[in-house]
Amino acid sequence: MSEAAPGISRTSIYVAAGGAVGAREPDPAARNPDYLAEKLLGDPSKLDVDHPAVHALSLGYDEAMKDVEVVNIVRAMTVRTRFIDEALERAIAGGATQVVILGAGFDSHAYRYQGVLAPVRVFEVDRPATQALKRRRVSEVLGASPANLTYVAIDFQHEDLAGVLTRHRYDPAQRTFFILEGVTMYLPEEAVRGTLGFVAAHPPGSGIVFDFVYRAMIDMIAAIDMATVPEAAKPFVERFLKLTRDEPWIFGLPVGREREFLNDLGFELRETLTVGGEESLKRYLTRADGTEIGAQTIAEAMARMSARTRAAGSVGAQLPPERTPEQQRLMAYQLVEAVVTSSSIV
DSSP states (O other): OOSOOTTSOHHHHHHHHHHHHHTTOSOGGGOOOOTTHHHHHOOGGGSOOOOHHHHHTTSOHHHHTTSHHHHHHHHHHHHHHHHHHHHHHHHHHTTOOEEEEETOTTOOHHHHTHHHHTTSEEEEEEOHHHHHHHHHHHHHHHSSOOTTEEEEEOOTTTSOHHHHHHTTTOOTTSOEEEEEOSOGGGSOHHHHHHHHHHHHTSOTTOEEEEEEOBHHHHHHHHTOOGGGSOGGGHHHHHHHHHHHHHSOOOOOBOTTOHHHHHHHHTEEEEEEEETTSHHHHHHHSBOTTSOBTTHHHHHHHHHHHHHHHHHHOOGGGOOOOOOOHHHHHHTSOEEEEEEEOOOSOO
């Protein structure tokens, strides 16, 4: 029987799978701390999601990390999880009394951080189908959800976030921290602005952590011509395009305009981090011995692609020029932590 029934976000499943594989890394200096991801996902054969990270759950860690697609998502999810964890810890230490996790999927903060979050009210907000699966898995794995956690099912397209939260005894006058992970790129711009505007209406000191892509990346995806993609790269590109067709990316920020975008909405940008950039590799993906998780697999994959492409010999199959660091930044996920500096609450 498949767990991934209609209405359940497949992205939430393979993202959690990437986190689960990363949690198997032996070195805590480069390990994904989400030790609950694998337990919440359960039997991978029941997930009915065709993604290398899901298939990797049935393999040993070293074997799984020989696949460059697995390595890429493991690295991205490790950076994302650890960045969000640190932002959450700062928010609670700074006096936040509510935490709202939007598009929660298989997010495990309410369960992994029970001690830190004990004096805080936590709200998990998600579509009904995905949340129903999550709640079933929490019951099966953990027995019960934390007493301070409230599940909020919402139809994002037809229901008002503020109204739905209020019906669940949410208090917008409290300092609140929001987690918006893996969501913005799937929403129209007016929905992103509306959600961030709702967050910005909270008391000063409230905050949010979220990820986004630049508009340039979305434009690049739309412009991909498979005829010019090297043969060795086509399986990866085709899989990526299929995923973005199933759950399309439609919103991206203008390049380098995140500070202005947030300032206009009443936020102060605390930090932006490029997933896969040099700082993220040093901070989150480097083992105690100085090696970087997945680096060898990536290098070997690039060497194979280069050799196969050159062997093909045709002009249309030539490798594209190596991207500059700035180009790599534009084509990568970005993580943001921002703090509310002004508020419409009286």
